[in-house]
Amino acid sequence: MNERVDLQEFIGGFVVEADELVALATASLVEIETGNATGANRPKAVRELFRALHTIKGLAAMIGVEPIVEISHALETLIRTADKGGGRLRQGAIDVSIQGVRAIGERVRAVAEQRTPAAAPPGLIETIATTDVASDAPSAPPPLAHAWDSRLSLGERQHLYQGLRSGMIAYALTFQPSEDKVAKGITIATVRARLAELGEVVKVAPRTVTHPVRGVVFDVLFIGNAEPAKIAEATTVAVDSLERIALPVGPADTELPIELVEEASAVTPLGRSIVRVELARLDELQEQLSLLIVSRFRLEREIVALAASGVDVRRLREVSDLQTRQLRDLRRAILRARLIRVGEVLEPLTLLVRSLVKPGYKEVRLSLDTRDSELDKAVADRLLPAIVHLVRNAIDHAIEPIDERRSKDKPAVGSLRVTCAETSGNRLELSITDDGRGIDRDAIARRANRQIPDDDALIDVLTTPGFSTRDVATETSGRGLGMDIVRRIIVDQLGGELRVRTELGAGTTFRMLVPVTIAIIDVFSFSCGSQSFVVPVAAVEEIFELAPEQRVSPPSSGGAAGVSLLERRGKAITLVSLGEVLAIDPGTSASKALVVRRNGEPIAFAVDRMLGRQEVVVRPIDDILARAPGIAGATDLGDGRPTLVLDLVELGAKIASRERSA
């Protein structure tokens, strides 16, 4: 089961918040303008303007409205310069900023009306980027003493000048395509790609020429710190044809470089210490690690075999033990790389709360206290819908309207606290506490027609599928997940615990204990006999249709039936009936074969039917009563029952040893 948080849930909150911030930004701009009229700087207003823009950018990024992110980022950069320059913002910059803020406002409206926000107005970003905060009119950047000057857009010019100011060197060169070069695989596209490795391509512009031959050449403007010889080699032009372009000297040049240096020193260390990695790559790393663990098991077995034949394996054993520890450390390091901050995960809640409260009628203050807790991305993704549901319930049902709270001598604004802390044993405790009505145990007991002696019994009733504390679902809580889904996520999927403590009239706390990391693997599910199983995708080399005429039964020396031979791509491979190995149904309707490799030898397992492929949370089987060779753990495919995760390689080993002893 995959419950994803719908972005729609947050849009209401976004609109409310962004509207306010746009108003704040506009008010700040007006104040700065008024200040300018009297010749006074308003550094406080500039700072507020900066904060507003920064927050808008963050919110828009959260719900993925790119035009707003783009405009607010450009404005933020401009205003930051003003802020650092002592809060000076002259008329030209104010005009540009007002344009930008208006453009943001228009796009917020579009989001509110569920239209797709338009891209940033043409030229706006460039204008903002080239505006000088301290001059009275948007300043034109100084011209370039080169033919390129007339061919650059404002943005490209900014790109070039910024590169030059930061110490890069600019070169103009001309790439001439030819049949020879094409034959060697060199085209303008490959040149572009090669240059991108050496620095930055500012612009590539085609130009028709008649000399030496009629055709198209490409003028390339490049900045970087690479040696000219490297650039020449990458672009197949002569070194001496590279033209170096210098930074023109102009009025804007006097202040800006200082800002840029500051900027660079503030940003670079962060940029260097944080790398964004696709989750799939971390998964790949984990999969490789598990393969390493499997091959280490094999090594271990070989050592045991060697020892049994009388070889002195002490030194080998030492190395092997060292490897075990190293593998464990490696596993920890990989798991740590997957952790993200809980604070980051819960950030959307602020928007959610904004969209659920009704100013003047019901107000709620959300406080998040997550300290430095971290959580596996996979756990976080599954957990968020459960938290969203609990927060929604708290605001919708638990926290009273302002009037009711006043009459009960409670603060008018309700409080909702989300806290989290790491506990022992790789677990995280998350609590959601409200100061609302509390849950009426007696009323629920009557409704459920069951005794509810304590809060543990209460959570059982609350999370019973189909149970609702309200006859008429309200606008917000009527849809989405029920409490039973919260339990399914926390308890069944994540293997955590869900508890409640409630006091009538005083409030309710939901406590969730969840594992910080879980093993998520990609599996194939299939049926064999009347049972379903899953097997890790990584372990399966091939799946193919089983045709009865391909099978050959070799002589059996008694007992060990179920092994036959199969012709596959001109080779004979062993085919075993999974049903017989597991001593369940004989599996006469086997239609598919799953191939795994054991000690380099392929073994095909005949199964009845493939059911699908999915990502599951695997839980180890801890108890000796249910531990058996070839059973790697269990998972829940969504039906609330355990489904066994098979280790077909180990099962293959089991058959081999059975054959030997037979």
Place this chain on the structure above:
Amino acid sequence: MATELHVTFRVGTADYAVPAAQVLHLESYDSATPVPGAPSYVAGLVQVRGRLVPVVDLRARFGLAPVPHSIDHRVVVCQVGTRVAGLLVDSARDVIRIEDGAFEKPPDLVEQQAGGFIKGIATVTKKMFLLVDVPRIIGEELSHG
């Protein structure tokens, strides 16, 4: 005299008791996921409140013939030390108080035949209750072997 709460249940024709302190909860029983390769008296795995719990079929454990599934079937989820396991029983009846001294050692022949699964016998209001040895039933010997 001190008394202790016991959960009572029925398997075949006999009534059994287990100290309530060892019982986490009673669950209704639909089916379990069989675990190939596990001991024959293990009915399989069930998921109880997110936890994987192995279930011992007490009919199989006590050498009784299997019966068709019934809605009366219950799983008595027990905790012994850090281990949690379920006992599949024909029906679970009540929670009763039994005096501490009420259990007597079973007769030798009975004890032998029961393979050590029965620790004592108590008679409460003319009804006989056999006190089961949960650690023994859930295979404490497996953990040493």
